[in-house]
Amino acid sequence: MAQYFRPRRSMLYVPGCNTHYLERARTLHADSVILDLGDPILVERKEESRDNVVRFVNEGGYGSREVVVRVNDLISEWGPDDIKAIAKTKVDAVLFPNIESREDVLTALSLLDAAGGSHLPIMVMIESPIAVLNAKEIAAASDRIVCIVMATSDLISQLHARVTHERSAILTSLSLVILAARAYGHAVVDGITSDFKNMHSFEYACRLGRDMGFDGKSLVHPAQLAYSNDAYTPQTSEVSHAREIIAALKEANEQGKGTVVVNDKLVERHHVRAAERLLKLNEMIKTLEESHV
Structure with missing residues (x-):
């Protein structure tokens, strides 16, 4: 969607359970911040994280950064309540994990609309083999999808593959999702590199992703920001x-x-x-x- 075209060189995950990180994200040079309610959050801190994120989003202070909230899985006990809480905030987009079909996209939109978020664009995560194979139908499901985000760590685990510097195990999957995203006019962002101290491998992954056609990379640590921003900035x-x-x-x-x-x-x-x-x-x-x- 042309009206949502913007830089997404770096999309930094920020855990909703940590108010220090939520505050610090207001000062970091990330194009987008993903305030996270999902899998990394302990069960006993799910509701606390939701309350934190709603408060920080409504308070603002993130400047020109795109503010995205990743909710829990639609079928989880927290997902529907996350959507209800986030739908009427000042968030820029809602990121839905574990999207594997057109029906999943439509269900996410239906829940969001029912909660009062019919004005909001969405992002979807591709993290399983079936999601990669269904990337075309997912991308075609709605023009409210503004970005497709790869979850490469999950995908590698489900493929029973190994993490390598060359990323050979997932190159086909990455290409298929990029093709689907471009066919339907969506932005598409690469998955995380969890080894955030190995900057040599991270920089290689950024430049490989850029050359493949990604718009940017999702990150787990602020130390990765400079590398991702540099790789995805036109020289x-x-x-x-x-x-x-x-x-x-x-x-x-x-x-x-x-x-x-x-x-x-x-x-x-x-x-x-x-x-x-x-x-x-x-x-x-x-x-x-x-x-x-």
Whole structure:
């Protein structure tokens, strides 16, 4: 959805049970913060976390950051109450975990609408083999989906695979979800790297994800922010090249030519559309970073 196009280079999970982290998230250079009520929260702290998140969201203070709340599973004893509590807050979007089908998306929207959140966009998590195989029907289910978020740690476990530097076990799954997201105009964000002290592997994962087509990466620790933001920020040379492409094809069109060669590469209309998107994203990132200063 064009109106929800924005930088999502870094989406930082923030546990709802920790008020210090909820407060600190207001100062971090994350494009999005995901205030988390889900699996990482102990059962005995679920309701406390919900109350914390509702309070912090309504108090605001997150500036230009996108504020997202991840609720518990729809079939859990906490999920429906999470939705009721979050639906009327000032949240920017609700993130639904364990979405595996079109029906799951429609159920999530129905519960959200019934709770008074019909104005809210949603995000969905892909974290199982069946969800990957159903990525197309999930992406097609609603235009209120603004972002698809991978849960790669869960996916690797369910695949009985191993975590490797090259991410070879999940490359096919990542590609299938990216294809589905792009086919239906949704943003798509890579999953976490849980080993937050291995910055070499994390940086590789960021740049691999960027080159595959992801919009950004979800994170579990503030130390990862700088690496993710850098990987998903257009480089100065890319911005210059984008401007050159647009200008060159415009001039060629005025001369009655449909294509042009720029830096020994053929440029067509689809290259211009990609360049225009990059320039728009770059300006949004500049505005967002200026607001963090």
